[in-house]
Amino acid sequence: MIIGGGPGGYEAALVARQLGAEVQVVERQGMGGSAVLTDVVPSKTLIATAEWMTLTEQAGELGIGAEGGPDGEAGALRADLDVVDRRVVRLAQKQSKDIRTRMEREGIEIVAGTGRVGADIGPSGTRQVHVSQADGGERALEAEILLVATGATPRVLPSAQPDGERILTWAQMYNLTDIPEHLIVVGSGVTGAEFASAYNALGAEVTLISSRDHVLPGEDKHAAELIEGVFLRRRMHVLARSRAAGARRVGDEVHVELTDGRVVVGSHCLMAVGGVPSTAGIGLEEAGVRLSASGHIEVDRVSRTRAPRMYAAGDCTGVLPLASVAAMQGRIAMWHALGDAVAPLDLTSVAANIFTAPEIATIGVTQRDIESGAVDGAITRLPLQRNPRAKMLGIKEGFIKLFSDRSTGTVIGGVVVAPRAGELIYPITIAVSQRLTVDQLANVFTIYPSLTGSIAEAARTLHRA
Numbered sequence: 001m002i003i004g005g006g007p008g009g010y011e012a013a014l015v016a017r018q019l020g021a022e023v024q025v026v027e028r029q030g031m032g033g034s035a036v037l038t039d040v041v042p043s044k045t046l047i048a049t050a051e052w053m054t055l056t057e058q059a060g061e062l063g064i065g066a067e068g069g070p071d072g073e074a075g076a077l078r079a080d081l082d083v084v085d086r087r088v089v090r091l092a093q094k095q096s097k098d099i100r101t102r103m104e105r106e107g108i109e110i111v112a113g114t115g116r117v118g119a120d121i122g123p124s125g126t127r128q129v130h131v132s133q134a135d136g137g138e139r140a141l142e143a144e145i146l147l148v149a150t151g152a153t154p155r156v157l158p159s160a161q162p163d164g165e166r167i168l169t170w171a172q173m174y175n176l177t178d179i180p181e182h183l184i185v186v187g188s189g190v191t192g193a194e195f196a197s198a199y200n201a202l203g204a205e206v207t208l209i210s211s212r213d214h215v216l217p218g219e220d221k222h223a224a225e226l227i228e229g230v231f232l233r234r235r236m237h238v239l240a241r242s243r244a245a246g247a248r249r250v251g252d253e254v255h256v257e258l259t260d261g262r263v264v265v266g267s268h269c270l271m272a273v274g275g276v277p278s279t280a281g282i283g284l285e286e287a288g289v290r291l292s293a294s295g296h297i298e299v300d301r302v303s304r305t306r307a308p309r310m311y312a313a314g315d316c317t318g319v320l321p322l323a324s325v326a327a328m329q330g331r332i333a334m335w336h337a338l339g340d341a342v343a344p345l346d347l348t349s350v351a352a353n354i355f356t357a358p359e360i361a362t363i364g365v366t367q368r369d370i371e372s373g374a375v376d377g378a379i380t381r382l383p384l385q386r387n388p389r390a391k392m393l394g395i396k397e398g399f400i401k402l403f404s405d406r407s408t409g410t411v412i413g414g415v416v417v418a419p420r421a422g423e424l425i426y427p428i429t430i431a432v433s434q435r436l437t438v439d440q441l442a443n444v445f446t447i448y449p450s451l452t453g454s455i456a457e458a459a460r461t462l463h464r465a
Contacts, residue, residue, distance in 0.1 A: 001026065001129055001143030002330075003115040003282070006033025007323040008149035008313030010099055012330030013108050016145075019338045023108045024141060026115040026131055030093075031100040034151050035323050037092050038171035045088045046174075047194060047355045049079060050201035051419075054357040058394030079202045082177040089174055111139070117146065117283040121308065127287070145309050145337045148284065148297060149330060152275035152315035159246030160186070160256075160271050166249045167269050170195065180204045180268040184256050186244045187272035188215040190354050193227065195270055197356040200236050207237040207264055209244055209256065216354065220367060220415045222381065222399065223360045227417075230358070230397060239264070247271065277316045294318065301344035303333035311337060319345070322352055349433040353422035358398050361425035364413025364432045365403055377403045377412055380461045382454050384418055389449035395419060402428070402438070402458045409437040409464060418451060427455055438462040 002009045002016075005027030016023045030037050056077055059065070103110060111131055118128035126142040133139055154169035156162060164172045170191055181204070185196045188210035200206045208215065208231065215231065215238065216224040231238055243259045247269045254269040277295045285291060288307035290298045296318030303311045311333035314326030328345060335342035354360040370377040384390045384398035398418035405412050411431035416424045431441045442459035446452045 001115075001141060001145070002147045002149060003117070003129065004033060004149035004151060004278075004314070004316075005031045005099075005110070006035045006149055006151050006314060006326060008151075008326035008330035009033065009147065010103060010330075011327040012147050012149065012313060012334045013103060014106060015331045015334040016338060017106045017108055019334065019340055021145075021334075021338060024111055024143070025103065025108060026111045026113060026129065026141075028112070028114045028134070030096045031103065031110065032092075032096040033149075034153070034171065035326075036095050036099065038174075040323050041092045041095050042088045042174055043170065043191075043194060043198075044355055045091050046084060047198045047357075049084050049087075050198035051357060053077060053079060053201040053203075058396075061394050079179060081179045081202070084202075085174045085176060111141070113139070115282065117148070117287045117289075117310075119283060119286040125309075127309070146311070147303075147330065147333050147337075148279075148282075148289075148305075148310065148312040148316060149314045149326065150278040150282065150316045151326075152277050152321070154271070155274045155276050157244075157246070157271065157273060160244070160248075160269070162271065163249060166252075166254050166267070167247050167271065169271055173270060176268070180266070182207070182266035182268070184209065184247075184254060184264055184266040184269040185272060186247070186256065186269065187274070188212065188238075189218070189272065189274070190216070192270070192272035194355050195272060196231070196236060197227075200231070200234055201357060205237075205266075207239065207266060209239045209242050209258070209264065211241070211243040213240055216360070219354065219360060220362060220401070222367075222401070223362075223415055223417045226397060226399070227356050227358075227360065230356075275315060275321070277318065279316050292318065299329075301332075302336040302342060303329045303345070304336070309337070320347060320350060320352075322350065325350055349429065351422075351425050351429045353425070355422075358395075358417055358419050359421035361416045361421035362414070363425055363429045364411075366413065367401070367403070367415075369413075370403060375403075375412065376406045378406050378462055379403055380458050382458045382461070384451070384454060387449070387451060387454045389451050389453070390418075392449065393419075400424075400454045400458050402455075402462060404438045404462045409439060409462070410435050411438055411441055411459070416455075424451055424455070427452060 002025045113131040113133040116130045131139040196208045215228045245257045245259045247256045256264040290306040297312040313329035351363040369375040381401040401415040403413040414428035438459040
């Protein structure tokens, strides 16, 4: 039995069914969970629209001009947020339906409701799960193996309670029917930066409040500096070293109070201050599962909890808040639980992407690891502007960075800052996961002209004669 139908849950269910198990999935909001319905799929669909807006920046340079409008003025692209958000919701629901159809086709039973884990293991080695169903009924189920994949919810500050209209969490942003006149984004991590970038491109005035020196404080420093420079060039207001004390609605305005006494006034406010694991009140500790101080489920590298035959996957574990990691944790849990061949989770080969404009994609060790002496590595960085394909596309911002082991020449990490960086990181991810050397990466033919040509060029600069 799997509690939670997000990426960790539904991928685990498919593996368990493939290995011959009878599978039940308990899900309260719809298959795909928050990743599909309120988080990853919706936000990236919104960002896809914003990406089309940013593509017009180089239109003039490429010889493209807008024809005159009805009043003789130059025509301009605009975004209709009501249409955009309806498309976002429609695509999310379709993806959820597709997942449900696949699960049912495989013979997996989906139970709509909220699950609570029983404290005791029965004589036959099964554990009960009590399901509070959507219609108010209760159902008791039993399983030999249990996976908890309940995800996380947006963190809410007592001094900035969301109302779903002016003060919003990321899950509520799709309620908007008009582009905000002035959106204040509190939090400059991945979620805050992505939404700030998207709404800035869609035409909103945006103020980004960052408690740190720079936006994206946990990312590659050169990538973060470049993105902040792009934000400022696009006339976003970035308030560094500023911490929000609270937010309150005043009529049709939102007043965000900073700890130094300043007040930032906007029409809307997005609170992007992290997430809280959905682990409270579902009987985990009573069942013997150990939770961290932050409420995350403690697991080992094959997704086992401290309780017998209980596993966990995804954001509720706090391992790495990525859908790809959740899915892999779920698959590993079932391979291990059902006796198939399995390798422990390896985070060194996890690629991550930040969907700003341009995007930031990373894999493997970081420059911080090398500069601190923790890793003996070599570093190279090539600006994307000198790539011929980038010139043709009018790309003026971005770079490709590679890290290699000094003694062996093995590719151990990389950073790509570019449009569609999430696609460009793939060859570097293959190199890291398969332990290719910079020479092997450099000697693969690339298309000319292509952006991937710069990956090969970066690898050539790390060659040691």
